[in-house]
Amino acid sequence: MTSSTVQSNERKPDVARMQPIIEVQHLYKKFQDTTAVDGVSFNVGRGEFFGLLGPNGAGKTTTIRMLYGFSPPTRGIIRVFGMDISRDWRKIKARIGVCQQDNTLDPDLTVEQNLFVFAGYFSIPPKEAADRTGELLEFFALSNRRDAKVADLSGGMIRRLILARSLVNRPDLLILDEPTTGLDPQSRHQVWDRLEKLKASGLSVVLTTHYMEEASRLCDRLVIFDGGKILVEGSPQDLIAKHAGRHVIEIGGPDQSLRDYLKARQVPHDDLGQRIILYTPDGQDISAGIRENFCHEKCTFRNGTLEDVFLRLTGRELRE
């Protein structure tokens, strides 16, 4: 049973490639003297949960803004639902929901009015808008705050309201730009729970995030960006297996003999000075040898994570 589940997961990207909901080809975005997006191509399939990862300034938000027609590309093609964004932006925008990074809620309006007025921008009739408003407030556990002013809401409630608002037009594609940044763990898990429900309902989603745990948990497939280019693309599991290895050993207070040992066996690792992180490739079991000979102070044996992949590919230097 387990193997069949794994198989169906692995087949998903192929199905996705057959009927893409987003096609991006050779996309460029130049601002005065910087190139924010430097020749990016990718597809997102129907029903797929797709992640855009990368350090600050990598070009994620710029790409996302071009996807929903907010900012015009310098060069390249973006097709959403098979339509060109530069020509059919109005038809496309009517069918997507966007959860922007900034809080763009109307502070002068109540929770309920925020949804209701926003529904008007999509020309949803008032009766229908009122029904959807009620449903969405229920789904995001905001019904008891429907008359509250936005200024009186907590950070988690604000995020949930922004999410609710992005669903008011019953979109076929949801675009989420860092939907859980700044939330406490409880709020974050609540948002993840709702997003998983939406995913199960077949909604296509594009997500940017700085939380690797979030990306691993939600994304079927993702790309890691840096310097406006895509570095890698794949499912979280595949990327971990390929770029970090399934098993990772962190060794505190490494000595020269360990460094020599690793060099002799050509084990992929990151040397951080006070700490060495080993990425053990499949079929090369070195953990026994390490445990016996080098674990004098502190050794952590753990599974490889997306965070390992991310840091290995984009480096550990600060970006800002």
Add this chain to the structure above:
Amino acid sequence: MELRVLSWRFWKVWRRNLVTFQKIWKVSFITPLIEPLLFVAAFSLGFAGIVGPIRYGGAELTYTAFIAPALIATAVMNNAFFETTYASFVRMYYQKTFDGMLATPLSIEEIIIAEIVWSASKAAAAAGIMLAVLAVFGYIQLPSGLLAIPLAFFGGIAFGAVGLFFTGIIPTIEMFNLPIFLFVTPMFLFSGVFFPVSNLPLWAKPLALAFPLYHLVELARLVCLGRHETVPLLSGVYLAVFAFIFTALALVFMRRRLIK
């Protein structure tokens, strides 16, 4: 600019401003209600005794009757200009309201037009209230005075458009002091609100003629008093051209500011 970027959808943005306004309208309408009362009291009690009757448009008017229509025109300027400067800037920069709208089928052009039309609507509402108060005191000729309401909407478009143009180019909200100091205040003082422009020396007259407020004041006196000192058609055309040019400039500069 392509025409398909503009549609009736701009009313949705207009309605958003109305919904917001409904929360504060009681406070907002106190100003146009009280302001004319204060001016009428101050000028008829204190000023009229010193100034005496004013010769304007071939008639003798009491000073209070002379300035009453101009007060409405000034309120139109202030309501529209302050709405598309400070209030629009807050919506654009601090509340990111326009960013949110741009994730919907609305176009940037519709948002801009809606802001201008909204400011004109607010100006017309304020003018209507002032008109009612001044009519009670007998300073407004009826029914022609009722035309001051559509006139206020028309003038509101002109001042709302120029305000939004400044919002498109101003770096910080504090810098609105500059257009207010250099544009609004001189206009308020030299547009024939307080004295007939025909009293100005010859060299200063073209300056007043260049001010859109002067033309709005002229048209306001025409509908409220049946008197004027310039050709009304010229004033109407001037305001229309002014409104058109600054609406176009607001579209260009707001787009440049918001779409990156």
